[in-house]
Amino acid sequence: MTELQDTARRLLDEGEVKVVIGWEEGRRGVRPVFVTSAADCDRLVFDTRCVHNLATFLNPRRSQVASLGKAALVVKGCDAKAVAGLLREAQIERDGVVLIGVRCGGVVGSPVAPDAPALTAETVASRCFACDVREPGLVDVLVGDAQPEPPGSGTLDERIAALDALGPDERFAFWTNELSRCTQCYACRQACPLCYCERCIVEKTEPQWIETSPHPRGNFAWHLTRAQHLAGRCVGCGECERACPVGIPLALINRKLQQVVLELYDYTVSDDPAVPAPIGAYATDDTQDFIK
Amino acid sequence: MSDTKKKKSASSKAATPVTDAAVAGTASTADGSVVAAQVADASEPLALGEARFLTSEALGWLVEGLAAAGTPAVAPAWAGDAGRAAGGVGDAPETEYRVVSGAAELALGERLPRLSLKQFFLPPTEVLFSYKRNGADIELTPAQAARDTVVLGARPCDVAALPIVDKVMNWDYADELWNARRAATTVFSLSCKVEDDSCFCSAVFLGPAALKGSDGRLTPVDGGYLVEAFTDKGAAFVAAHADAFADLPDASANSAQAEQFRAAARERVAGNLQVDHGRLRDWLDHHFDDPFWASLGPRCNGCGVCASVCPTCHCFDIVDEPESVGSGVRRRNWDTCQTCVFTLHASGHNPRGDQNARYRQRIEHKFLAYPLKFGDVLCTGCGRCSRACPTGQDMAEILTAIDARAAEDAS
Numbered sequence: 001m002t003e004l005q006d007t008a009r010r011l012l013d014e015g016e017v018k019v020v021i022g023w024e025e026g027r028r029g030v031r032p033v034f035v036t037s038a039a040d041c042d043r044l045v046f047d048t049r050c051v052h053n054l055a056t057f058l059n060p061r062r063s064q065v066a067s068l069g070k071a072a073l074v075v076k077g078c079d080a081k082a083v084a085g086l087l088r089e090a091q092i093e094r095d096g097v098v099l100i101g102v103r104c105g106g107v108v109g110s111p112v113a114p115d116a117p118a119l120t121a122e123t124v125a126s127r128c129f130a131c132d133v134r135e136p137g138l139v140d141v142l143v144g145d146a147q148p149e150p151p152g153s154g155t156l157d158e159r160i161a162a163l164d165a166l167g168p169d170e171r172f173a174f175w176t177n178e179l180s181r182c183t184q185c186y187a188c189r190q191a192c193p194l195c196y197c198e199r200c201i202v203e204k205t206e207p208q209w210i211e212t213s214p215h216p217r218g219n220f221a222w223h224l225t226r227a228q229h230l231a232g233r234c235v236g237c238g239e240c241e242r243a244c245p246v247g248i249p250l251a252l253i254n255r256k257l258q259q260v261v262l263e264l265y266d267y268t269v270s271d272d273p274a275v276p277a278p279i280g281a282y283a284t285d286d287t288q289d290f291i292k
Numbered sequence: 293m294s295d296t297k298k299k300k301s302a303s304s305k306a307a308t309p310v311t312d313a314a315v316a317g318t319a320s321t322a323d324g325s326v327v328a329a330q331v332a333d334a335s336e337p338l339a340l341g342e343a344r345f346l347t348s349e350a351l352g353w354l355v356e357g358l359a360a361a362g363t364p365a366v367a368p369a370w371a372g373d374a375g376r377a378a379g380g381v382g383d384a385p386e387t388e389y390r391v392v393s394g395a396a397e398l399a400l401g402e403r404l405p406r407l408s409l410k411q412f413f414l415p416p417t418e419v420l421f422s423y424k425r426n427g428a429d430i431e432l433t434p435a436q437a438a439r440d441t442v443v444l445g446a447r448p449c450d451v452a453a454l455p456i457v458d459k460v461m462n463w464d465y466a467d468e469l470w471n472a473r474r475a476a477t478t479v480f481s482l483s484c485k486v487e488d489d490s491c492f493c494s495a496v497f498l499g500p501a502a503l504k505g506s507d508g509r510l511t512p513v514d515g516g517y518l519v520e521a522f523t524d525k526g527a528a529f530v531a532a533h534a535d536a537f538a539d540l541p542d543a544s545a546n547s548a549q550a551e552q553f554r555a556a557a558r559e560r561v562a563g564n565l566q567v568d569h570g571r572l573r574d575w576l577d578h579h580f581d582d583p584f585w586a587s588l589g590p591r592c593n594g595c596g597v598c599a600s601v602c603p604t605c606h607c608f609d610i611v612d613e614p615e616s617v618g619s620g621v622r623r624r625n626w627d628t629c630q631t632c633v634f635t636l637h638a639s640g641h642n643p644r645g646d647q648n649a650r651y652r653q654r655i656e657h658k659f660l661a662y663p664l665k666f667g668d669v670l671c672t673g674c675g676r677c678s679r680a681c682p683t684g685q686d687m688a689e690i691l692t693a694i695d696a697r698a699a700e701d702a703s
Contacts, residue, residue, distance in 0.1 A: 028490065031684025034590045052683060056593065061632075064589035064646040109378065111684065127378045156377055178373060181388075183407075183416040183600055183626055190595035191682050203633055211613055213417040213623045238378030243682035245597050246406055247371060247386055251378035 001045060003143040004074065007100055009041040011072045017098050018069025021057050023050045029112035032057065034068060046074065046144065047116035051107045051125065053237040055082030055193035058092050071097055076104035077133025080271035081235035082193035084138050087273035088280065089233075091196055094273075101139030106131075106150030110242070121152040127238040127251060129154050130258065138271040156255050163252065175220075181246040182219040184212055188240035188250055189226065194233045201225060227253050232261045232278045235269050264289075343547060344530060344537035347516035351444070352395025354536040358442065359393035366390065366412055367444045368405050368482075369397040389446065400445040401512060404487045408603035408676065409443065409450035413473045414457075417625045420469070420610070425618035438472040442529060445482040445510055449493050449674035452504035453603030454479070459666040460606055478525045483511035483550070486557045490675030492565035492688050498672055500557035511550040515541070518550040565688045567695040569659070569669065575698035576660040580652070584697065588690065589648030591683045596628030598654065598677035598685070604670045607634075629653050655690065 008020040012035070024033035024043040032052050035041055054073050057065045065071070075083060083099065086092045106128035108117050117123045128150040135142065163171055186202070189195040202210045202222055210225055211218035234254045241250040261267050264287050265278040278286075346354070358365040371386040387399040388406050424431045443451075454474065461467035484493075484500040493499055503509065507526030510517035519537060521527040530537050540546040599605040609627040614620040627634065630651070635644045644650050662670035671687075678686045 026684045027686050027689055028678065028684065032591050057590070062590075062594075062647070064586070064592075064648045067646075068590065109376075112679075125378055159377055174374070181373065185596055185600040185626070185628070186631070187593070187595035187597045187600070187682065190593040212609070212611060213613060213625050215417055218417075239682065241376055241378045243593070243595060243597065244376075245601050245680050246388075247373055247376050249374055249377035251376070255377075 004046055004100065004102065005041045005044050007141050007143055008035060008044055008072065008074075009038045011098060011100075012036070012038040012041065016070075017072040019065075020044070020072045020074070020100075021054050021065075022046070022074035022100075023052070023054075029110070029114070031111060034065070036068060044074070046076075046102045048106070048108050048119055048123075049111040049113055049116050050076065051109070051111050051239075051242065053079050053082055053191075053193045053235075053239045055079050055086060056191065056239070058083065058086055058097060059193070059196045060091060061196065061198060072100055073097055074100045074102055075136055075139065076102050076107075077131050077136050077271065078127075078235050078237040079193075080133065080136035080138045081269055082237065084271045084273040085194050085233055085235060085269070085277075086196070087138075088275075088277060089194075099136075099139045099141075101136040101142040103135050103142070103144040103147045105134060105147030106152075119151055124150050124152045125238060126152070126156040127236050127255070128152070129156060130236055130255065133271060136271050138273065156251060157259075159249075160252055160256050160259070163256075176216060178248050179219040179223055180216065182214055182223070182248060183246065184214040184218060184222055185245065187243040187245060188248075191239040191243035192230070193235070193237070193239070194230060195226075201229075223250075223253070227257060230254065231257045232265065232267060233269070234258065342520060343540060343543070344519040345513075345516060345540045345546065346510065346519050346537055349395075349516075350536045350538070351398065351400075351516065354533060355392050355398065355444070356394055357533075357536075364391045364439060364441045365393075365444055366409070366441060366446075367392045367397075368399045368402065368446070370399050370402075371406065372397075389443075389450075398445075400482055400510075401485060404447065404674070404676070404679075405450075406680075407601055408453065408674065409446050410453065410457075410603050410606075412441070412443070412477070413454065413470055414606060414608070414626075417623055418469065420622045420624055422615075422621040423619060435469060438469075438476040441473075441477045443477060443479040446479060447484050447674065448481045448500060448502040448504070448506065448509075449484070449491075449498065449672040450603045451479050451481040451506050452493075452498050452502050452672045454505040456604050456666075456668055456670060456672065457606050459668075460662075463665075478507045478529045479505060480508040480510055480519070480526065480529075481506040482517075483509060483554050484557055485512075485553070486560040487675065488679075489564050490678040490686070490688060491561050491673060492675060492691075493673035494558065494561045495565040495567055495688075495691070496669050496671050496673040500561055501554040511553055513546045513549045513553070518546050565673070565691060567691050568698070569663070571698040571702050572691070572695050573660055573663055575694060575701055576656055578701075579697075580656075582697075584693070585648045585652045588651040588685070589646055591685060592630070592647045592651050593683055594630055594632060594647050594650065595682070596630035597680045597682065598687075599628035599630055600626060601676040601680045603672055603674055603676075604658070629657070651685075655694070659691075 011017045020035045022033055022044045023030045025045055030045060030049045033043055087094055106119050106124045108123045109125045129152055134147045210221045234257055236254055236258055238251050267278050355365050366389055368387050369390050369392050371388050384403045386406055387403050389409055419435050421435060422433045461470040486500050503522055507523040508521040510519055521530050607627045608624045610624045612620060612622050636642045644653060658670040
């Protein structure tokens with residue numbers, strides 16, 4: 001912790017950045033914080049409750065953040081993967097942000113707890129099982145102690161396997177029930193570090209591609225489109241699902257996409273921005289099975 | 293989380309969708325009348341003779357009887373879904389208001405329902421009318437009529453929101469759909485135990501047993517609920533289902549226990565927030581450009597989850613959706629001032645150009661604009677906005693911070 005606070009203090013003191021974006025202890029667990037003064041750097045924390053993906057704050061359309069000036073961002077593995085996505089897709093400049101990497105051995109499901117819970121098979125966020133980044137590589141400074149692999153097993157993959165084992169009708173019934181609660185509030189989109197479009201497709205009206213009414217037709221159109229747009233880009237941070245006010249298990253969709261992209265393109269999202277995503281690369285050996 | 297509850301949750305029927313048929317109102321039958329008790333939190337129980345007793349078992353078969361009779365009964369219920377996959381937002385099983393049909397679904401007094409009761413009066417989406425072109429003529433079909441509905445065991449903060457939103461819905465026009473649903477619905481609240489430290493009903497002129505908007509109230513006592521009716525609608529419901537409502541086993545002891553429950557809850561919530569609304573309003577009125585607002589915007593995702601879960605946020609968008617060539621529907625859907633496009637002009641100009649301005653709007657509408665116009669606040673202190681915010685925006689903390697600035701200005 002001291003190492004993190006000292007690094008932030010130095011960056012602000014030396015004028016290298018104007019704001020350090022990290023986590024602080026709030027009244028209800030931890031939350032993102034924007035530290036603009038070296039004197040406030042002792043507010044910065046990092047522990048198992050730091051679930052938020054801070055790369056969302058680098059979205060250049062968030063002018064209220066950009067106006068604070070050049071930022072240093074505290075990144076764990078999934079944040080670094082999202083920053084790499086923004087670089088890969090030319091949304092930000094590498095020298096426009098300082099990345100303070102923190103070693104991460106997994107996080108819990110919710111940031112709301114008075115103290116950092118110990119990571120166990122019960123408390124660990126299920127997405128951490130699919131993450132192999134204990135030490136982010138896309139960093140300017142790296143802090144924190146070496147971390148063990150997250151505990152737990154592939155409960156997420158087990159749930160997907162159970163869904164895959166269903167017939168199409170049963171699977172459709174499952175998603176019909178889950179998506180019936182969607183109010184199309186788009187909290188999933190707003191929490192996503194890779195949903196940075198100036199004008200989301202759901203907001204386009206000439207023509208209107210997706211019905212904004214939260215009825216089954218509109219909800220399926222929205223979630224299917226969002227899934228397609230995130231295939232091979234989603235970093236699996238699970239923030240969309242956490243943001244959802246009605247508990248739609250969006251992580252099942254995201255994890256399934258990761259599996260499909262791995263199978264079809266032998267690609268896993270990493271924090272190396274030099275490796276192109278399948279959507280942005282051409283390879284002569286790309287599978288063409290889908291062309292009938 | 294108990295295993296029993298989890299099983300109940302998993303095995304209960306899927307959530308009954310809020311269909312238009314279940315809750316839609318009609319232009320033709322709406323008379324604009326709104327029956328709502330405008331009473332403050334009563335510390336004095338009603339005369340003992342008027343209180344009835346509803347055992348937990350009787351509540352179960354009351355709900356089953358209503359379902360069998362085709363009367364929608366809305367109550368807090370275990371969430372009928374598969375559960376979050378990436379990790380939950382809390383350990384306790386989630387609950388939701390929905391039309392219930394069986395005792396096993398009921399989750400009265402458990403975790404606060406995810407969305408407020410608002411969805412049964414202003415649904416996330418509803419048909420205003422449908423149209424069909426027949427040659428040169430256009431045939432219009434109005435929305436379906438509101439159905440008689442009863443709400444059992446809603447939180448007082450959710451119920452109090454109804455008369456608060458009534459004022460908006462009957463200001464520059466009478467919203468026939470809203471009013472028809474209000475008139476067709478009988479609402480029994482449930483004295484609240486107080487959820488957690490995000491609750492602040494007592495700081496917005498209410499309390500955990502507030503009567504505002506309630507036709508009747510349930511208060512937990514040994515073996516069930518002490519039931520009081522405050523309006524003709526509430527009394528009529530109790531009379532119509534007299535077999536479910538018994539005499540209190542021990543009127544004096546039961547009433548004392550109910551009052552003890554309410555008093556403990558009042559004490560629990562009182563420390564969560566205390567603000568002086570007069571000086572807070574004055575401060576808001578004179579600090580449109582205060583640097584304070586720039587401290588709130590950066591953290592905000594601009595998702596408007598706060599508005600989705602809010603019992604008093606009532607903004608909507610109207611869309612026309614073609615169903616095929618020459619026919620379609622006009623719908624209204626929830627909207628929120630927290631999104632960028634809410635105020636985006638066709639010219640490209642946006643008068644609320646960033647999240648600092650949008651968050652200021654949220655606070656100023658609730659604690660300045662609405663109070664100046666309608667003399668109340670557009671907030672019932674349910675705390676859902678704080679709990680649901682993915683980035684930890686905290687309404688009680690923000691109001692405390694503004695009140696402190698207001699106190700400084702006043703001194």
